[in-house]
Structures are given as C-alpha cells and as structure tokens.
Amino acid sequence: xxxxxxxxxxxxxxxxxxxxxxxxxxxxxxxxxxxxxxxxxxxxxxxxxxxxxxxxxxxxxxxxxxxxxxxxxxxxxxxxxxxxxxxxxx
Numbered sequence: 001x002x003x004x005x006x007x008x009x010x011x012x013x014x015x016x017x018x019x020x021x022x023x024x025x026x027x028x029x030x031x032x033x034x035x036x037x038x039x040x041x042x043x044x045x046x047x048x049x050x051x052x053x054x055x056x057x058x059x060x061x062x063x064x065x066x067x068x069x070x071x072x073x074x075x076x077x078x079x080x081x082x083x084x085x086x087x088x089x090x
Contacts (some may be wrong), residue, residue: 053068
C-alpha cells in the first residue's frame with residue numbers, strides 16, 4: 001500500500017523541490033531523521049484516508065504521523081510548498 005502512495009514518477013518531481021536538511025551536529029547528533037519520502041507517504045496517507053495524524057500506521061508508511069506532520073510544517077514554513085503549488089498544473 002505505501003508504495004502506491006508516492007510512486008517513483010511523483011517522487012522524482014517532488015524531491016528536488018524539497019528544502020535541504022540542515023547539517024547534523026558533530027557532537028551528540030541525535031537520532032537519524034526519517035526519510036523525506038516516508039514523510040511524504042505519511043502526508044499523502046492522511047490526505048487520502050482522512051485520518052488524524054496519530055492514526056498514521058508507522059509500520060506501513062515508514063514514519064509516525066507526528067513526524068510526517070512536523071515535516072509538512074517545516075516544508076510549509078520554508079515556503080517551498082507554496083511555490084510548488086503555484087507552479088503545479090491543475
């Protein structure tokens with residue numbers, strides 16, 4: 001199911017538009033961040049299934065709903081999603 005949410009052709013169009021991740025700290029780097037594609041799968045899951053962020057199945061999507069929500073928040077604050085939406089056909 002999760003492979004159907006973000007097909008390869010969609011990912012190839014969206015990936016260059018996402019902001020770059022900040023560099024990790026050298027000392028005490030913390031946990032590795034979730035994959036951007038997994039976060040996008042979580043966002044698409046919420047939009048398609050009309051569920052709350054806490055109901056995202058992390059084992060199927062690849063990240064928790066909270067992680068997907070935070071990534072959506074970060075991408076929205078960066079302004080890249082608004083520019084992408086303006087340039088999208090539709």
